Ligand SMILES: Nc1nc2c(ncn2[C@@H]2O[C@H](COP(=O)(O)OP(=O)(O)OP(=O)(O)O)[C@@H](O)[C@H]2O)c(=O)[nH]1
């Protein structure tokens with residue numbers, strides 16, 4: 001049995017992280033888990049009642065070369081409390097027990113962080129037009145060699161006449177993977193996921209926009225007074241998730257709700273304009289920014305600012321991209337407890 005504080009254990013702290021923490025033999029450091037990211041800062045859960053806003057120390061910034069050297073949601077970090085605006089300074093990212101990242105096409109060295117220290121990757125797709133074997137395959141690819149176990153959740157069961165056909169298609173393509181059929185209208189179907197959310201375990205929901213990740217997450221967290229994801233409003237007035245956050249479920253285990261991964265494709269389809277509205281090059285650039293939460297306003301390591309300076313990206317094109325982006329989401333800057 002572990003002798004750690006029950007609260008840290010409930011967040012997933014274990015011998016593995018303790019050993020990593022012990023290797024950092026400096027005094028004055030405390031462990032915390034990154035439960036969310038804001039604009040230019042991270043949220044560190046320290047105790048049951050303390051969530052600190054933290055920034056990366058200059059030293060960590062200088063020591064970090066690749067994107068995945070920086071903290072992401074789910075990471076355990078060593079920090080020092082500090083005065084001023086940011087309440088914590090992050091000095092070390094502790095070793096990861098698992099890591100989920102999305103490899104950027106055409107560049108093997110660049111990955112986009114999704115989450116760290118996740119026990120289960122739950123790939124979410126709905127039993128309707130969204131269902132796409134190739135896409136499911138891409139999500140499963142993220143789970144490969146990540147250290148997390150991978151499972152498939154098929155949502156909106158209530159809207160589907162022949163779910164078994166979908167299950168068969170997945171079986172034919174991907175073999176023996178575990179599949180759950182769920183509906184937000186049938187709570188008992190979601191209760192079957194309980195085994196993923198036992199004490200100290202973290203699961204992440206990944207899938208396209210609109211498949212029902214937040215609906216499920218809200219059920220899992222019985223979200224009344226719990227921390228809820230940061231929500232924006234898309235062009236059709238629907239809520240869409242704009243950031244990744246760790247939330248505690250009704251069964252104690254933790255869930256990470258994430259934004260749908262097709263955001264920029266959605267912009268292209270929505271505006272229905274040709275090449276001038278294809279912003280994949282700009283999108284690729286934003287993935288090169290050092291920080292996943294870069295504001296692109298001369299932030300350290302900002303690829304957009306660099307491209308604007310070098311004139312490889314025109315200010316007009318950058319403005320057009322931002323305009324298109326603002327059409328699908330208006331982030332509310334609020335961290336609710
Ligand atoms: N009929 C039915 N509708 C559902 C179900 N689950 C979710 N929905 C609806 O699907 C829509 C999208 O659900 P969300 O939970 O916001 O989807 P999301 O995956 O979080 O989307 P993003 O945050 O944009 O990535 C909402 O209108 C939900 O009410 C379900 O099981 N059955």
Ligand SMILES: [Mg+2]
Nearest residue numbers: 213214240241
């Ligand atoms: Mg959502």
Ligand SMILES: [Zn+2]
Nearest residue numbers: 289294296302
């Ligand atoms: Zn940037």
